[in-house]
Amino acid sequence: MLWRFFLSTLAIGCLTFGGGYAMVSALQRELVVRHGWLTPGEFSSGLAVGQVTPGPLMVMVAFMGYKIAGAWGAFLGTVALFAPSFVLVLLLARSFDRVRANPRVAAALRGVNAAVVGLLLAATLDLGRASLTAATPTLMALAAFVLILGPFRRQPTWVVLVAAGLLGVALLR
Amino acid sequence: MVSLPAILQVFLKIGTLGFGGPFALLALMEKEVVGRKGWLTPAQFAESTAIGTLTPGPIFFAAAVHVGYRLRGVPGAVTAATASLAPAFLLTVGFAVFYVEVEKAPVVAGLSRGITAAVVGLLATVTLSTARSLVRDGAGILIGVASFVALELLGLNPVWVILGAAGLGLLAYREAEGGPGPCSGASS
Numbered sequence: 001m002l003w004r005f006f007l008s009t010l011a012i013g014c015l016t017f018g019g020g021y022a023m024v025s026a027l028q029r030e031l032v033v034r035h036g037w038l039t040p041g042e043f044s045s046g047l048a049v050g051q052v053t054p055g056p057l058m059v060m061v062a063f064m065g066y067k068i069a070g071a072w073g074a075f076l077g078t079v080a081l082f083a084p085s086f087v088l089v090l091l092l093a094r095s096f097d098r099v100r101a102n103p104r105v106a107a108a109l110r111g112v113n114a115a116v117v118g119l120l121l122a123a124t125l126d127l128g129r130a131s132l133t134a135a136t137p138t139l140m141a142l143a144a145f146v147l148i149l150g151p152f153r154r155q156p157t158w159v160v161l162v163a164a165g166l167l168g169v170a171l172l173r
Numbered sequence: 174m175v176s177l178p179a180i181l182q183v184f185l186k187i188g189t190l191g192f193g194g195p196f197a198l199l200a201l202m203e204k205e206v207v208g209r210k211g212w213l214t215p216a217q218f219a220e221s222t223a224i225g226t227l228t229p230g231p232i233f234f235a236a237a238v239h240v241g242y243r244l245r246g247v248p249g250a251v252t253a254a255t256a257s258l259a260p261a262f263l264l265t266v267g268f269a270v271f272y273v274e275v276e277k278a279p280v281v282a283g284l285s286r287g288i289t290a291a292v293v294g295l296l297a298t299v300t301l302s303t304a305r306s307l308v309r310d311g312a313g314i315l316i317g318v319a320s321f322v323a324l325e326l327l328g329l330n331p332v333w334v335i336l337g338a339a340g341l342g343l344l345a346y347r348e349a350e351g352g353p354g355p356c357s358g359a360s361s
Contacts, residue, residue, distance in 0.1 A: 011332045013229060018307075018335075020195060020231040021299050026331040029324060041282070044289035049268045054191045055261030056198065056231040062262050066269035074266050078258065085230040086254050089238040090247065096224055104343060105227070111342015112335055114313040118320030119331060120300040126325075128293045137290035144294030149301070156193060161291050168287015173279050 002069040002076065005037065009061060009080035017109060018116035020057050023081065025116070025123035027061065033126055037068045040130040048165065051158040058082070136171050140164055175212055175244040177252050183210060184237060184256035191233075191257075198233040206240055213240065234258070312345035 012026045024047065031038045038046075043064065050060030058081055065077030092099055099105055132138040144164055147155045183205050191198040199222060206212045213221070221239040225232030234257065241253025275281050308317055316338050323329045323337065 011330075015332045015335050016229045017227075017339075018229075021303065022335075023230055024296075024299075026335075029331045034328075034330070041285035041289050042276075044292040045272060045285045046269075047292055048288045049265055049272075053261045053264045053268070055188045055258060056234050057194070058231050058234075059258060059261040059265050062265040063269040063272070066266055067273065071266070074262075074269065078262055081230065082234060082254070082258065085228045085235050086238050086250070088228045089224055089235050090242060090250060092224060092227060093239060093242055096220070096227070100223065100227060103347060107346035108339040108342045109227070110313070110346045111316050111338040111340070113307040114316035114342070115320035115335055115338030117300060117304045117308055117317040118322075119324065119334065120296060120303055121317075121321050122324040124293060124296040124300050127289065127296060131286065131289040131293060137286060140287065140290040141293040141297075144291035145297050146294075148295055149298045157295060158192070160295070161288055164287040164291030165284040166287070168285070168290070169280050169283040171283070172286040172290075173283040 001037075002072055004035075005031075005065065005068050005073055006076045006080050008035070009065070009077045010084070013081040013084040017112045022112075022116040022119060023058055025119040027064070028123040028126065029119070031064060031068070038064060040127050042067055044127065044131075048158075048161045051161050140167060175210075175249070177245060177248060179210075180241055180244055180249050180252045181256050184241070184253045185260065187237070188257040188260040195231060195233050199236065202233070202237065202240070206244075212244055217243065312341075316341050316345070 008030050009027075012023060012030065016023045016026045028043055032040055032043050046060045046063035046067070047057075049063045050057040053059065059078065061077045061081045062074040065073035065075070067073075068077075128141065132141055144160050146152075147160050148157055187198070187202050187205060191201050203215075203218050207215055207218050218236075218240070221236040221243065222232060224239050225235035228235040234254070237253045237257045238250045242250035245252075272281070304317070308314055319341070320334045320338050323334050324331060
């Protein structure tokens with residue numbers, strides 16, 4: 001289990017170009033949908049922990065790794081997710097300008113960036129199907145969408161998630 | 174050359190006080206290493222940020238590694254990487270230990286259901302803003318739809334979907350490329 005979790009996160013760490021949220025959707029797909037190691041609620045709780053702690057959101061993988069495989073899961077999951085980026089930065093450090101100007105690299109990254117939207121949409125729908133099973137959570141999801149997008153007054157993400165958690169304690173037990 | 178303890182101290186500070194998402198983190202790092210410490214020029218810092226668009230995962234992390242490397246080679250990179258993640262890692266594991274202790278309580282079930290509902294809303298906003306900023310043409314829309322179908326209907330592994338999208342990007346954009354890059358913002 002630990003080994004399979006490690007390989008899964010390592011693959012995501014190596015190949016999920018397109019920023020932190022691309023990794024969120026890849027992790028959701030792998031850990032919740034494909035392997036069933038986490039429930040949607042556990043995954044979302046991990047994401048909320050990532051939002052209320054400082055540093056990059058993706059350290060949330062430590063929460064998920066701990067839940068799946070204990071302390072080693074937390075440690076190895078974090079290493080697997082961040083080490084590839086670390087190695088690649090060092091490899092690119094000298095040839096950075098050349099690589100960035102390469103039209104093939106730019107074209108491939110444009111393709112990946114477009115795919116990230118598909119990944120995110122899939123993650124949204126998966127989580128929505130699993131959790132919006134009644135009127136109250138559906139209304140809460142809509143409210144969160146409006147508050148975070150902020151046509152009126154934009155709220156910080158962590159504030160919305162914490163408020164939703166408290167509301168959930170009151171309404172969704 | 175900047176000393177390792179100095180790098181450690183600055184990145185521990187960023188890792189501890191860096192709340193509020195990727196842009197807040199990058200802004201805090203810039204304030205520290207460009208502003209307060211004066212270790213890098215704004216142009217050098219912008220280059221470290223840009224390298225994050227070429228690597229997987231969070232841009233902030235890649236930028237931190239690059240800044241550490243620039244300041245003091247590989248040991249500097251290791252120090253910056255470890256120090257910027259360690260506070261969040263320890264806190265997160267603390268939360269996880271606590272969560273596993275209390276997860277059976279009905280309060281936690283309500284908490285996690287409430288959070289999950291909001292996370293659906295959050296992911297919808299991220300999907301929307303990502304689509305608006307990254308997909309600007311027909312080929313992009315096709316690749317986005319194709320990857321959605323590959324994931325949802327064919328159940329493909331996301332890693333293969335991303336590799337496939339890179340291949341499709343090569344096919345679709347090789348001739349067109351030459352204008353501004355997709356996410357670097359700089360003209361190539």
